[in-house]
Amino acid sequence: MKGIVFTEFLDLVESKFGIETVEQIISESELESNGVYTAVGTYKFTEMASLLTNLSNLTNISPNDLLKVYGLHFFDVLVKNYGSILNMYKTPLELLESIDAHIHVAVRKLYPDAELPYFEVNKDADSKLTMIYHSSRAMYAFAHGLMEKTFEHYNEKATIKYQLLKDDGTTVKFEIIKE
């Protein structure tokens, strides 16, 4: 998993819960990296899972709720770092529709070792999109956060419903209807 996902996560934890919480979840998780992360590095996903579980235990907030908040935050990181790419899309639906066909393709070119989810995208109508999330990492809530923030970014509103097609959250169907 790309280092930026770890560094941004810990930054967010620090700003929301304080540096003590950061210290605590790092020391409670058994981390190969010892919690030393740099945005340009690559680390195991299990470290993220472990940090998330410990944060959830500590805060009594479910991992998925945490992930969704993180997703909302992470969109801003993307805007800050890759604003020019986002500007290529004129509407949030256009952007979401292009995730797999364009954006992830470009990401893979830059980071061949990136582990990305796969989306089955279906445009049902002008204002309706179905996206089926596939990933062994089951971070659909993170994706959900990103989706919501996408609409906010374009000053538009949408109803985003999701349904777990597999109980472990590795396949999740999102229905996005623009209001």
Next chain:
Amino acid sequence: MSQQKIDILEKALKRERLARKAAEKILEEKSLELYQTNQNLSKVLSEKEIQLESLFKTIVDPYILMDLYGNVLKMNNASIDFFGYNIERDSFNVLSTLHKDDYEYAMESFKQLLKEGSFKNFKARVYNKKRELKWIEINSSIVYDDDDKPTFAQGIIRDISDDLKVQKEREELLKKLTISNKELKDFAHVVSHDLKSPLRSMNALVTWLQEDCEPFANEDIKQNFDYLFRKIDKMDHLISGILKYASVDRVEAKKQQTDLAIIVQEIIDTIHIPEHIKIEVSNDLPTIRGDKFRLHQLFQNLISNAVKYSKPENGFIQIDCEEKDEKWKFSIKDNGIGIEKKYHRKIFDIFQTLDDSQSSTGVGLSIVKKILAIYNGKIWLTSEFDKGTTFYFTLPK
């Protein structure tokens, strides 16, 4: 600040420091990787450049690269030789070289080029630096930049001045040939018609003479009259032959699907075939595109020949066909008297016949050859004296 807080901050600081070092190491590796990739790219690029440059120099035809206003930016040696301009010294715009009558056409073509991205076989007249007028043919295309915006136009030029001259000469020659051919045919017609009428008179006169001589004619006189009539008859056949030969390509007949099985059957039904000759026709005769009348004439002449030169008993004629890549190969085989090797070419010339009987004029095979020439077909034969002859010929599908 509590000791606990200080410890946490120290730990965090330590992590940050290690992270920074890790990042620096990664970046260092990335820089190295980038540098190497860059080196490789430069190498590939310079190789490509050398290849292009040598290609550019060795292209035999003049090549020019120009901006969208016709200003030449790059030209190869052939181009420098052709135009006499060298852009390293003179500025050179292709529009300025155009003959004034071709200017408008050039503008139209350029619009087309911009629209379509390429333009082929543009022909125009241009002046070189010495003010020599040349006919050229240009194949050009637009070079686009990364944003698909047209940036340059490039063209390969061919000097067709000489080609055009040769072509014109050829056309004139063809015209002359057509005229003299027609004259020859007309001549053949006039001559044969003109010869026929005195021949008819001759026939009438000899008939009267024969009647007048009847009372005192002895055997010699009777036989001589007989010879005389045969010669007149032969001459009549010869003249008809000239007419037929001359008329083979007179009419540009319409091509149509023609079933050769039907044609061959019609021929067998209409020509006289003696009892002792058996004809076997292959079931595979195809339907081909051609002029029915000519194809009929072609097969009739060959089949008649086979019948005419068959043996007095147990004659056998076999008509066959074989499918080749782009053509049909036909064969007409007989077990007749055969043709000696030395005559195999001669028999196709007009008025060449190997027997002196009155019905043989030496026109049949020359007509066959002429018809096959119209269809780009070929004819040849194998033969053994006293055993038989096989004529082979091809017709396109």
